[in-house]
Amino acid sequence: MNGFTLNLWPGALELGAPGWLLLLPLALLPLWPRRRNALDYACLDWLPSDPLGNALLRAGRIAAALAIAAAVFGLAGLAQPVTEVQRTGRGAEIVIALDRSRSMDEALLPKGRQPSIDTTAEAKGKVARRLLADFAERRPDDRYSLLLFSSAPMPVVPFTQHGDVVQAGIQAGGIGRGLSETDIGRALLAGAEQFDRRAYSGSRILLLVSDGGAQIDEAMRDKIRRALQRNRIAVYWIFIRSALSPGLKADAGDGNIPEVALNQFLKSAGVPYQAFEAEDPEAVKEAVAEVDRQQNLPLDYVEQIPRRDFSGWCYALALLAGAAALACRLITRPAWKEEVQS
Known part of the structure; x- marks a missing residue:
């Protein structure tokens, strides 16, 4: 029944x-x-x-x-x-798009330094995961969605406020080796569409963590631009620069450099955008801390109680x-x- x-x-x-x-x-x-249990007595007064x-x-x-x-x-x-309970806190709804390509398995070295086989430097992906885990732990009122990407976006965690689920999803990004291909355009579109059909309740962030850029065709650019504007999303790009990369401050007219091309496109997307260029673990830490400082606004959200x-x-x-x-x-x-x- x-x-x-x-x-x-x-x-x-x-x-x-x-x-x-x-x-x-x-x-x-x-x-x-x-x-x-009943007993018959001639008189009960004496009991x-x-x-x-x-x-x-x-x-x-x-x-x-x-x-x-x-x-x-x-x-x-x-x-x-x-049941669902309406709550109010301080923070944001954050989609983390974490690069899982093979280049993220390489060591994070200062600019101009040649990679060495015996280097003790941490891998870029490991540094990013460690600092993102600290970032999520410091902001328990935020709601997170996590997707990994290389040749295609891979949704890992839907929007949740359960910190243990977010931490497990971040650590899952370190399993195995990444693929050699990277499609940031599809990752950006998938991240922006995570907010579709969600009621607007406060600050929305797409946090892109990657060591490379991309040449995105005009049709995909238009889809990404419309998705970002439709959902009113602020984009933060933590660019983990490779040792031999010219960086985001290279000649802006040189559209052949993938990271420069992506930076120019995001600047023109019509939404709040800020890029952080990091070439060592300390710089990555400062970039994550800056996002933490900037996005701490009132947030209304619905918590689902199992x-x-x-x-x-x-x-x-x-x-x-x-x-x-x-x-x-x-x-x-x-x-x-x-x-x-x-």
């Missing part, structure tokens, strides 16, 4: 198998008077009053009735359904109530025997 929801203020209770409620009238049986015994008898019957009712509700699957099953609590209550009923029975039983013998 399908379950239904009981709307009880201030929340709701859900019964997964309400057919079991047909057994609920059995809870009245312990309260029903029983003839076998002493026993308020404690009477109280124990009533308590035992009530406990037995409660045990049956709790067991029935446990079998019926009493639970609190999935379903809570109360069946276990019902069974525990039934066990305790049954034990109490049995204890009351054992305490009062000797008094019954003496009365019968007399």
